Every structure is written in C-alpha cells, then in structure tokens.
Amino acid sequence: MSHRREVKAGGPYEQQIYHERLRMFCDQICASSQAYFFWVAALLAILWFAESDTIGMVVWTLAAIAAEIVKVRVLKSFLKLDDVQGLSGWEWRIAGAMFSEGLIVSAGVALLLDVHAEYALFSALFLICATAYTSAMYHIASLRTYYAWATSLLTPWALKLLMSDNEYYWILSGIMVIGSISYIPVAAKVLHKYMIEALRLRHENLDLLAIAEKEKNSADKANADKTRFLASASHDLRQPMQAMALYLEVLAHRLKQAEYHDIVESLQASHASMGRIMDSLLDISKLDAGVVEVNLEPIHLDMMIDQMVGDYSLSAQKKHIRLRMRLNGAVVQSDLVMLECVLNNLISNAIRYTESEGTILVASRRRQGKVVVEVWDTGIGIPQDQLENIFTEFYQLDNPERDRQKGLGLGLSIVRRMVQLLPDHDIELTSRMGRGSCFRISLPEVELKAVTSPCYDQETEQFDGMCILMLEDDPVVRRAAVILMQEWACEVADVGSISEALTIVEQGWTPDVMIADYRLQGNTTGLQAVKEVRAQLEQHVPALIITGETGVETILEIANADIMLLHKPVVPGELKSILNQFSKKISNL
Known part of the structure; x- marks a missing residue:
C-alpha cells in the first residue's frame, strides 16, 4: 500500500x-x-x-x-x-x-x-x-x-x-535477518526516491521545453502574421493615397488664386501625415527584409543639422518651442539617407513631447575620438523602467488614446535598428521625469576631403517629351498619373494590363521609360510586364515599379531585379527625380 x-x-x-x-x-x-x-x-x-x-x-x-x-x-x-x-x-x-x-x-x-x-x-x-x-x-x-x-x-x-x-550459525542468521530488515528497505527507498524525483524533474523540464517551443512558434507566427498584415494594409491604403498625391500636385499646379493656396497646403499636409505613417511601416518592412544597403560616405554634419533645424523651425514656432543648435564643424563617416532618417525621427520626437515654452537643442561635439550628435529636450521625460521599451515597435508614451497624429510608435524602433546597421555607430539615452531627455548618436569622424552635403534643391527637369508607358490597373490612379506627367510635358501611353502594353509595343510605339504597378489583375505583376515588354522590344527599357507592398519577399524580388522601385504614395518630387535619372541614362546611351 x-x-x-x-x-x-x-x-x-x-x-x-x-x-x-x-x-x-x-x-x-x-x-x-x-x-x-x-x-x-x-x-x-x-x-x-x-x-x-x-x-x-x-x-x-x-x-x-x-x-x-x-x-x-x-x-x-x-x-x-x-x-x-x-x-x-x-x-x-x-x-x-x-x-x-x-x-x-x-x-x-x-x-x-x-x-x-x-x-x-x-x-x-x-x-x-x-x-x-x-x-x-x-x-x-x-x-x-x-x-x-x-x-x-x-x-x-x-x-x-x-x-x-551450531549456535554460531544462529547468531549469524539473526545478524542477516536484522541487517537485511534495517538496511534493504532504507537504502532502497532513499535511492528510489531520488530516482523518482529525477524522472519527475525530467518530465517537468520536457514540458517546459515544449511550452517554450510552442511560445516561440507562436511568436514567430505572430511576427509573420504582422508582416503579412502590414504588407496587405499598406498596399490597400497606398492605392487611394497615390491617386490623392498626384491629383493634389495637379491641383496645386493649376490653381493660381491665392485664396486656394491655404486649402491645397492643408490637404497636402494631411496627406503628408498619412504618408509618414506609411513610410514608417515601409521602413520596418525593409529592415525586416534585410534589403537596406549601407552606403558610407563623408558627411558635413553642420550642413545637415542646419538644414534640419531650419525644416523643423516652423513646427517648433507653432508650439512656442525654442529650437537651437550648437555645431563644431565635424565631418563624419555615415550613410546620408539613414543618418537623415535617424535625426529626423529624433528631432520630430523631441518636438512632439516638448510642451510650450520648452527648449530643444541639437548639438554635435567630439568625445573620445568620435563625434556625438545630441538631441536634448525639456519634454515630459521617460520613466527609468521604460527606457528600453520605447525602442520596441508600436510602443508609445503618453498616447493611451492611440492618436495617430502622434504616429504609430515606430520611429525609435527604426532609429535603433538603423544605428545598429551602421558600422561604428551607437545610440544612448538618458532621461529624467519632468526634466526631459537626451538622445546621443556617436559616429566615426573622418578627415575633411570630398564631403557629401545634403542637397534638398529640386533637380532640373530634363524629361520634356519623354515617352512613358504607364501600366496601372486602377483607373483612378492611372488617370491621375497621366494628367500629372502630361503637365510635365511627357508623352504618356496608359494601359491597364500586360496584353494592352504588348499590343501598343507591337504597333510600333517604343517607350523611353516604363512605369508599372507591382500588383496587377489576373495574378500578374509589373515585374512580369517589364520583362515581357523588354523581350518584345529586344532592348533594356529603363523601368520603374511602383508598389504599396511592404512584404519581405516582394521587396527582395524587386531589389534583386534591374528595375527601380518606389513605394506608394509616391511624392511627385520623387517621381521627377527618378525620371531625371532615366533621362541621364538615356542621353548617355
């Protein structure tokens, strides 16, 4: 028993x-x-x-x-x-x-x-x-x-x-019986107890490992589901936003009356806010896909910070915030685009969380053989137990109502991941509740030689009369794109399917450039369309894919092809820049 x-x-x-x-x-x-x-x-x-x-x-x-x-x-x-x-x-x-x-x-x-x-x-x-x-x-x-x-x-x-x-044998028999009764049950029970406990611990550990594996698989699935959701939602939202951006550009170009300018500017500001949210999702998707390429070059830090402070000065003035800078003439080795993205996120964050009459300082200084860019603010501060959490995706302080005017909570996650991609770069954060925060980005310094300066001037338009084959199955977006490019004096042939594009080419019309949406009707893609048109013409037509997709596989597929890529909603200035690049390539042939 x-x-x-x-x-x-x-x-x-x-x-x-x-x-x-x-x-x-x-x-x-x-x-x-x-x-x-x-x-x-x-x-x-x-x-x-x-x-x-x-x-x-x-x-x-x-x-x-x-x-x-x-x-x-x-x-x-x-x-x-x-x-x-x-x-x-x-x-x-x-x-x-x-x-x-x-x-x-x-x-x-x-x-x-x-x-x-x-x-x-x-x-x-x-x-x-x-x-x-x-x-x-x-x-x-x-x-x-x-x-x-x-x-x-x-x-x-x-x-x-x-x-x-033999009485001696009787004594020996008694010793055997007493010894067996006292030793065997005790020794056996002790050893048996240890063995049962070891087996129980083994089963508990196996269950814990199974639970951990299940949780890991669940987390991996949730992460994959998140990526698919972002890709799908981003594409669906970018389609109407793309048409809106193009029509707003046409509207601003055609409306000459001053009383309409404020309305157009308000519409463009609202559209730009939605675009920034989409760009945050896109940046995360690109980082997940591993297709962000690091292009290191010497950068004149003073010019970059001066330009950014100028860009944000109006936003700071509206909140009655003093936006200052302190520079030291340093030249750093970094990626121009990624460094701009990092500093833009930090400065915009500082303005968002700094109350009226507060102060923001953007400074650069040398420390221990490196250049440190600091963004100080007198904002609400961050609790000590939340300093690490703010770098996670979709995490926001002081936004329980999830006001999308305050973004999605992706900015600092993007900042950290970009800094981690850049060699010899690091990020630090110090903060005190009610006193403010300071983000420090350390960068390697280089000697002053050929230095890249941020250039924000619009490129000179060099694509008058360019023949463009536009493939887009959404009539609203296609119509807006056609109107805009015709405003730029381009000759545009617009089609809604691969078969229509091939028909135009067979009739003898040769495009200088092909622009195509990625996702087309009938489970076809813009990538297929570009390949078939090039094969039909037997020449390498410069091509641009415009997509709302943010999925890893799609980004990798397009990144590995000899086709340029823009993500919806496309800013007209970005499209102009791409067309200018195509124009230069064509003129060099």
Whole structure:
C-alpha cells in the first residue's frame, strides 16, 4: 500500500514515470544477463569444490538457466508494449519472475552445500548477500521487484543457518535477518526516491521545453502574421493615397488664386501625415527584409543639422518651442539617407513631447575620438523602467488614446535598428521625469576631403517629351498619373494590363521609360510586364515599379531585379527625380 501511495504522489506525471521506471528496470536486468551467468558459474564452482552432489548440481544449473530464460522473456514482453495501462499487473509478473529465479538459485545452493563445509558455505553466503545488498543500486526503478529478489536470496540462507545445530550459525542468521530488515528497505527507498524525483524533474523540464517551443512558434507566427498584415494594409491604403498625391500636385499646379493656396497646403499636409505613417511601416518592412544597403560616405554634419533645424523651425514656432543648435564643424563617416532618417525621427520626437515654452537643442561635439550628435529636450521625460521599451515597435508614451497624429510608435524602433546597421555607430539615452531627455548618436569622424552635403534643391527637369508607358490597373490612379506627367510635358501611353502594353509595343510605339504597378489583375505583376515588354522590344527599357507592398519577399524580388522601385504614395518630387535619372541614362546611351 505504501508503494501505491508513492506512485500516486507523482502528480500529473504518475503514469509516465511509472511506465518509464519499469522500462528502465527491464532494460537494466536484460543487459545484466551476462553478469547473472558469471554469478551462477561462481556459485557452481563453490559447489564443485565442496564436492556437492553431481546430479543436484546439474539439475540446479539447468533450473537456474531456465529461470533466467523465463525472466528475460517476461521482461522483453513488457518492453514490446506501448500501452501504459495495467502497469501494476506487469510489475507483479516481473516481481514473480525475479522471486522465482532468486529462490531457485539461492535455495538450490543452500540445499546442496553441507553445513559443515565452512569455507564453501561462507563463500557462497558472501556471494548471495553481496548480490542481494548491491542489487539495490540496479533495481531501484521497482521497489516491489527488488524486495522480491532480495527476499528470495536471503530467506533460504537465514532458514538454513537457523536450522543448524551450531549456535554460531544462529547468531549469524539473526545478524542477516536484522541487517537485511534495517538496511534493504532504507537504502532502497532513499535511492528510489531520488530516482523518482529525477524522472519527475525530467518530465517537468520536457514540458517546459515544449511550452517554450510552442511560445516561440507562436511568436514567430505572430511576427509573420504582422508582416503579412502590414504588407496587405499598406498596399490597400497606398492605392487611394497615390491617386490623392498626384491629383493634389495637379491641383496645386493649376490653381493660381491665392485664396486656394491655404486649402491645397492643408490637404497636402494631411496627406503628408498619412504618408509618414506609411513610410514608417515601409521602413520596418525593409529592415525586416534585410534589403537596406549601407552606403558610407563623408558627411558635413553642420550642413545637415542646419538644414534640419531650419525644416523643423516652423513646427517648433507653432508650439512656442525654442529650437537651437550648437555645431563644431565635424565631418563624419555615415550613410546620408539613414543618418537623415535617424535625426529626423529624433528631432520630430523631441518636438512632439516638448510642451510650450520648452527648449530643444541639437548639438554635435567630439568625445573620445568620435563625434556625438545630441538631441536634448525639456519634454515630459521617460520613466527609468521604460527606457528600453520605447525602442520596441508600436510602443508609445503618453498616447493611451492611440492618436495617430502622434504616429504609430515606430520611429525609435527604426532609429535603433538603423544605428545598429551602421558600422561604428551607437545610440544612448538618458532621461529624467519632468526634466526631459537626451538622445546621443556617436559616429566615426573622418578627415575633411570630398564631403557629401545634403542637397534638398529640386533637380532640373530634363524629361520634356519623354515617352512613358504607364501600366496601372486602377483607373483612378492611372488617370491621375497621366494628367500629372502630361503637365510635365511627357508623352504618356496608359494601359491597364500586360496584353494592352504588348499590343501598343507591337504597333510600333517604343517607350523611353516604363512605369508599372507591382500588383496587377489576373495574378500578374509589373515585374512580369517589364520583362515581357523588354523581350518584345529586344532592348533594356529603363523601368520603374511602383508598389504599396511592404512584404519581405516582394521587396527582395524587386531589389534583386534591374528595375527601380518606389513605394506608394509616391511624392511627385520623387517621381521627377527618378525620371531625371532615366533621362541621364538615356542621353548617355
């Protein structure tokens, strides 16, 4: 009954542990068959030197071999089972086989040896007792079978000694009985307890590993779902925004009356706000895709900071914030586009979280052989336990209502990931609640040689009369693009499918440039369209893919092709810049 209570105490792993320890016991006993035969051979040798009855020794040897065969068959029958039901019954069968074998061996030797052959008697007794006591280490997986085995080995010898007429043997028998009762249960239970605990811990660890693996798979799936969602949502939102951007540019170009300028500017500002949110999603997708290329070059930091402070001065004035800068004439080695993105995010964040009459300082200074750009603000500050969280995606302080005018909470995540991509760059943050924050970007300094200065001037338009094949299956977006490019004095042929594009080319019209949306009707893509048009013309037509996709696979596919890429909503200035680049390539052919 005590053994049954111990098994039930195993908790949720009771059956698994019970089945596993019985299998361990059976494996160990099957593996020890060779040792068993050596033990029987040693006892047989003692009987031989004691000149015991020959026929008795033969019968005993055959019985010992038969008992081992029966025992091994019982053990292997259990090992073949996959079902964990009826374990207690199997344990009784195994214990019976062990008891029978032990009794045959031990009782046979006790009967065959003459009590007066003292040397042989004590040698055999030593082997029997040693086997009974040391078996505790190998049989601890099943207390029931060990008790059966030890009892079958020791009982015949205790009776043999007790039934002799030698008082010395009576004392020896008493010592055997008392020693066995005091040692075997205690030692076996202690070892058995440790083994059960080890098995229980093993199962708990396996469950924890399974839970951890499940949580990891769940997190990976959630991350993949997030990427797919961003890609889908971004594409669907960018389609109407693309048309809006193009029509706003046409509207601003055509409306000459001053009273309409404020309305157009307000519309453009609202559209730009939506575009920044889409750009944040796009930046994260590009970083996830690993297609952001680092182009290091010397950059005159003073000119960049001066331009940015000028760009944000109006936003700061509207909130009555003092926006200042302190420069040191440093030239740094960095990526122009990525560094602009990092500083833009930091300055816009500072303005967003700084109250009226506050101060923002953008400064550069040298420290320990590097140049450090610091963005100080007197804003609300960041709690110490949140300093790391603010660099995670979609995390925002002081925006429980999720006001999208405050963005999506992607800016600082983009900042950290871009800084990590740039070699020898680092970012630090210090903050005090109610006092403000300071972000520090450390950059490598270079000697003043050929320096790249940020250029924000619009490029001179060089694409008058350019023949453009426009492939877009959304009529609204296509119409807006056609109107805009015609305003720029381009000759535009607009189509809605690959077949229409090929028809125009077959009729003898050769485009200078091809512009195509990525996702087209009928599960076709702009990438396919460009390849088929180039194949039809047998020439490498400069091409531009415009897409709202932010998925990793799409970005990689386009990045690996010899086709330029713009993401919706396309700012007209970006489109002009691309067309100017195409114009230069064409003129150099």
